Amino acid sequence: AGHAGACHEVTLWARDAAQAVQMQAARENTRYLPGHPFPPVLQVSHEPLSPDAGLLARADLIIIGSPMAALRGMLAYLRTLHVPVAWLCKGFESSQEPGVAGLMGHEVAAAVAPQLRAGVLSGPSFAQEVARGQPTALVAASEHASVREALVAAFHGPTLRVYANEDIVGVEVGGAVKNVLAIATGLCDGLALGLNARAALVTRGLAEMTRLGLALGARADTFMGLSGLGDLVLTATGDLSRNRKVGQLLAQGLSLRQAVDSLGHVAEGVYSARTVVQRARALGVEMPISEGVVALLEGRLKPAEAVATLMGRDPKDEAL
Numbered sequence: 541a542g543h544a545g546a547c548h549e550v551t552l553w554a555r556d557a558a559q560a561v562q563m564q565a566a567r568e569n570t571r572y573l574p575g576h577p578f579p580p581v582l583q584v585s586h587e588p589l590s591p592d593a594g595l596l597a598r599a600d601l602i603i604i605g606s607p608m609a610a611l612r613g614m615l616a617y618l619r620t621l622h623v624p625v626a627w628l629c630k631g632f633e634s635s636q637e638p639g640v641a642g643l644m645g646h647e648v649a650a651a652v653a654p655q656l657r658a659g660v661l662s663g664p665s666f667a668q669e670v671a672r673g674q675p676t677a678l679v680a681a682s683e684h685a686s687v688r689e690a691l692v693a694a695f696h697g698p699t700l701r702v703y704a705n706e707d708i709v710g711v712e713v714g715g716a717v718k719n720v721l722a723i724a725t726g727l728c729d730g731l732a733l734g735l736n737a738r739a740a741l742v743t744r745g746l747a748e749m750t751r752l753g754l755a756l757g758a759r760a761d762t763f764m765g766l767s768g769l770g771d772l773v774l775t776a777t778g779d780l781s782r783n784r785k786v787g788q789l790l791a792q793g794l795s796l797r798q799a800v801d802s803l804g805h806v807a808e809g810v811y812s813a814r815t816v817v818q819r820a821r822a823l824g825v826e827m828p829i830s831e832g833v834v835a836l837l838e839g840r841l842k843p844a845e846a847v848a849t850l851m852g853r854d855p856k857d858e859a860l
């Protein structure tokens with residue numbers, strides 16, 4: 541993006557040439573975000589990416605809006621760039637190597653593009669509401685002050701408040717784990733277990749998210765912030781959530797494949813859940829709700845059995 545007066549010049553790059561042509565002609569992303577016409581300054585491109593020329597060489601800020609599974613590949617293209625880069629992905633990469641746990645976005649960046657000044661833009665933000673200009677608050681997290689500042693400068697505006705946070709570990713743990721927990725609350729609501737049960741899941745979910753975050757080096761207060769409590773409440777209770785929808789569909793008796801196929805969009809919790817639990821186990825962190833979601837997704841427990849397993853745990857202190 542470059543700046544044209546108060547307006548940013550933005551180019552939306554798509555890997556799929558046919559879709560890029562279609563979006564440029566329709567002036568709308570009819571496949572993924574229908575009903576939201578592009579502003580006049582937005583251009584669409586599908587040119588081959590090169591760090592030395594064209595789009596990437598002209599950009600002064602790059603935002604990756606892909607699923608987590610595509611982040612590694614996208615960062616590899618960008619590794620020699622000097623401009624700030626941020627991703628919107630919320631998840632843990634699911635590792636292809638047996639026994640090796642997947643990584644968070646900033647860990648992927650450290651592995652494939654260690655020179656990059658990188659960060660994440662996260663927090664409670666259903667895309668449709670952001671596109672409609674409804675009030676939204678986000679968090680820009682990076683260990684680099686220049687990246688946090690670039691994100692605030694680019695995105696903070698009358699309908700979008702962007703807070704800065706140095707704690708990228710906490711912000712990424714929040715963004716990943718809330719998706720797993722939203723599958724749990726979707727299941728809870730799909731089974732009509734009641735509002736008490738949902739509040740219990742959100743609260744105890746926040747406790748397990750925080751435990752994992754602290755063990756990974758995050759700050760506790762990040763989990764009281766937008767990418768912790770904020771995004772958890774939104775995704776666990778908001779019917780625009782695809783992760784919540786997966787839980788609701790599983791409660792109706794659909795298979796995981798049927799549930800995922802019916803969405804037409806990524807539900808990151810499905811791909812992150814096992815990694816979240818693997819990393820928690822490796823650190824000796826208890827995550828019973830996430831464990832239940834994994835057992836459900838892997839078909840080891842039926843929905844009612846997952847609930848009985850959670851409720852049947854021994855009594856314990858509420859404190860972390």
Ligand SMILES: NC(=O)C1=CN([C@@H]2O[C@H](COP(=O)(O)OP(=O)(O)OC[C@H]3O[C@@H](n4cnc5c(N)ncnc54)[C@H](O)[C@@H]3O)[C@@H](O)[C@H]2O)C=CC1
Pocket residue numbers: 555572605606607608609610628629630631665666667668804805806808
């Ligand atoms: N939709 C939402 O409200 C929000 C989504 N996010 C996060 O943003 C990420 C993307 O989500 P959505 O855009 O909603 O998913 P989506 O499923 O609606 O769209 C995914 C987009 O990524 C593209 N894509 C898929 N594989 C790719 C690859 N290998 N390389 C490049 N592009 C690829 C697809 O063509 C499509 O344009 C996820 O991690 C999600 O958690 C974050 C905040 C809000």
Ligand SMILES: O=C(CO)COP(=O)(O)O
Pocket residue numbers: 630663664665666667719722771774775780781782783784806807808
């Ligand atoms: O991250 C989101 C809102 O902040 C979107 O959640 P879903 O991916 O569950 O739709």
